[in-house]
Amino acid sequence: MFSKRSIRRRFLLQLIVASAALVLLFSSSLYLFIKQSIYDEKQADLVRTAQNICTSKSLISSQQNNPELLLGLNVELITLHKEENLLEFYETPKENKRTDLTLVYPFDFEHSTYLKVSRDITSTKLLLKKILRSIFLINAFGFIVIILYAIAFSKMLIAPVSALSRRLANMNEHLLRPIAVEHLPEEFEPLGETLNRLMGRIQNFVKYQKELFIGAAHELKTPLAVIKLKNQVTLIKKRSPEEYIEAIRITNQSVDEMNKIVANILNIGRQEGAQLEMPSEADIIKVLKKWEGDFTLLANSENKHLQTHFEPESFSAVLQVTLLNQILQNFLQNALKFTPEGRTIIFQSSLDGNNIIIEVIDEGCGIDDTVDLFAPFMRQGSKSGVGLGLFLAKSAAEAIGAQITLTNRNDGFEGTIAKLILPSKLYCLLPTR
Template sequence: MFSKRSIRRRFLFQLIVASAALVLLFSSFLYLFIKQSIYDEKQAELIGYAENISSYRSLLSSQQGNADTLMGLSVELITLNPNEEYLEFHETTHHDKTTSLTLIYPFDFAKSSYLKISRDITPTKRLLRKILNSIFLINAVGFVVIILYAIAFSKMLIAPISSLSRRLANMNEHLIRPIKVEQLPDEFEPLGETLNRLMGRIQNFVKYQKELFIGAAHELKTPLAVIKLKNQVTLLKKRTPEEYIEAIKVTNQSVDDMNRIVANILNIGRQEGAQLEAPAEADIIAILRKWEGDFSLLAQSENKKLLSRFEPDAFIAVLQVTLLNQILQNFLQNALKFTPEGKTILFQSYLNGADIVIEVLDEGCGIDESVDLFAPFIRQGNKSGVGLGLFLAKSAAEAIGAQISLSNRTDGIDGTLARLVLPSKLCCLLPQR
């Protein structure tokens, strides 16, 4: 009915064992309590008879006219050699399968005589057996009811999971619908929200992959068309060596364009491999200072200035450093590309609550915020490039659980603000020295 890995199977097995042990213990303790109570009453009765005989020399001195209580009662006077005064009860089973309860009670110490009072308790034993059978029967019925309820309850618990599984099994990349979390039990609402976020990422991935495929085909088609057209024109008639050289240069330029497209597509594959790397502990501020040193020299060579302002002094994160470096490199390269000569680029970090925010602000022409610049092959302005850098940065940010955004500056200066937010769950602040 259930596989060995089934949660229901383990739940029902553990419940059956626990319920059986509980029923057995409860039945045993209840039976022992009832039995002890009845035996205590029988022993007290025998002691009462013995005290009446010792004190009044009569069994009925305290129970006049109640002769029924003497049925099955046997009284003897015996002689023993005891070391001290004592009471002794013992139970005896006879050949005729009757059972008697016997009391040895001191009668005359001077003569070492004792009363031996026996009572037939066979009806009491039968009553106790009936009580025991009734207890186990009632508890067995209760045990079956518990198991049936547990089966129904476990089925009810896994019903939301089964419903989610059926919905997910019927989905494909063309038909992904979010789960209505308000229809789920409260305990499964976080799972529904997590699945919705996952499906959103899958939708974006499928969307970008389609755009990447179409964009790559389009981008590669253009230089190929240029090469073919240039070659066809060149072959129409004989040309001078200079004209052939010019045609070859155009062809080489088109080949270089295709090489850049292929290289960027390969970078996407490398990034997907980097996402599989094991996260490592790294100091975010130390990584920022390294990039600041590298790009300061590039900015100087282009007559531009790179300013940095990093807070706090140290911040530890557990992530794929390769992906973080890819994001930072793209931010700084774009800022350097679009910032005119003589202008300044600001590279900074600061705390926002428990998160750390990394920003790169340039003084370029800004962006069109109505365009999804993170889509593949989307280019801004008249600068050269394939249009895959921000797409790669977006994918890397999603892989490390960070948030990435691109907007125009709002501090009165023309330019673009690129922001990366690393959540606190990835990071911890080091104590200041």
């Protein structure tokens, strides 16, 4: 019915064992309680009978008000050397499966005589057996009901997971659809949201990977075509040494451009490896101040000014610091590249509720809002570059559960605002010891 790895199978097996133990314990406890109650009543009757006999010195006079107590009763006077206050009960099996309950009760201490009062409890023993069978039959029926309910209940609990599993099993990278979280039970909403985020990342990954392959082929094709054309022109006729040197120089420039493209593609592979690094706790403000020191020197060397302001004094987060550094490096490099000489770059952080917002604001040419600048090999402006920096930054942000945006300034200045939002609860795995 269920495989060995089935959650329902383990749940039902554990429930069957626990229910069987509970039924056995309950049945035994109930039977022992009923048996002890009946035996206590029988023993109390024998004690009252013995007390009446000792008081009235006559069996008949002691029982004249309740003659039914004489049925099955046997009284003997015996001599024993026992303690004065001794009361002793024991059962005595007789012929024909008869059982007597016997009481030894002190009668005359001076002559060491005791009353031996016995009563036939065969009917009581048979009644107890019927009670025991009835208890186990009732509890066995209850056990079956529990198992049937457990099967139905486990099926109800596993239904949302089974539905999610079937839906995910029928998906591929071309047919990814978000899960309707509002239709899931409340306990499964976090799972649905996590799966939606994962599917969103997979869709972006597939989309950008396709664009990356197409872009890489296109970007490499152009310098290769230039190299081939120059070589063909060079081979048409003999040329002077200077002309050969110039042709080789142009060829080397094309090779350098291809090397840049290959280097950036390798950076993508390195970043995917960095996403598998174990996250660690880091002070974000300390990381920002490190980049402040490095880019202040670069900005000064290009006659540009880097203005910084960091709030709060510290902000701890668990994440891959390598990925955070890639994002910050890209933001600062782009701001430094597009900001003209004598202008200012603002590097700042602030709190937004429990989240921290990191911004790099330049005074460059701004961006075209209709263009997806996070796509691979997407370039804007007249500055040189391969066009993979923002693609890498976007991938790194998604890996650490952060969000990045690019917008134009709206404070009367021309330029771009690169924003990184680090939530207080990142979606990366916590390190385990």
